[in-house]
Amino acid sequence: MRTSTCSLYIAADPARVWRAITDPGFTRRFYLGLAVESQWIPGAPIVYRAAAGPVPDVLHGDIVHVEEGGCWCTTCTPASASNKKCTAG
Template structure:
């Protein structure tokens, strides 16, 4: 059994191309995603790293610029936990869960762009699922703010 997917939708005053760039360009992700750089060629099957940490199991599952991007969710490393202030006990519990996946669906909606974040593949009773339910709304809001005003949310800096 698995926990249900987390789904979050927001509308952003931008273009699909700018939103795609914000999701894939490390200079952008560093600005609105807690200083994190996500590095990849963004081709299907390509590795995807967070801040250059080697993680051979984190790969791009689907890449259809500027419409859809999907990748496996990261390994919860000690370096990551220290950077974001996660205790070792919680980090170990997160790392013991099955690897999940995140998908970004980008759709033009009149003068706006509809961004839907779907994060799924969680174990039953997943701690990761509980955490992404709080994390994704903050990340998506910071992304929206950054694209619309040039400033991310203060909590994401």
């Protein structure tokens, strides 16, 4: 399994950044048109869905760690790497 780590430092209020990464309306605007879905608790699925196209669940994984308004860690698999269809909610 390949592992990647990414850290971002954003000059914005933490509550505003949290909303930008957890609100599907914002992720559609800033994350290639993909809407995020998750319950944002450890063990919950996370899915990034396209509004249209041949692959509706573009990325999927699980929440590993989350601190509301702070950091978070997920697993992430592109739909092209698996036939799994995820459901978050």
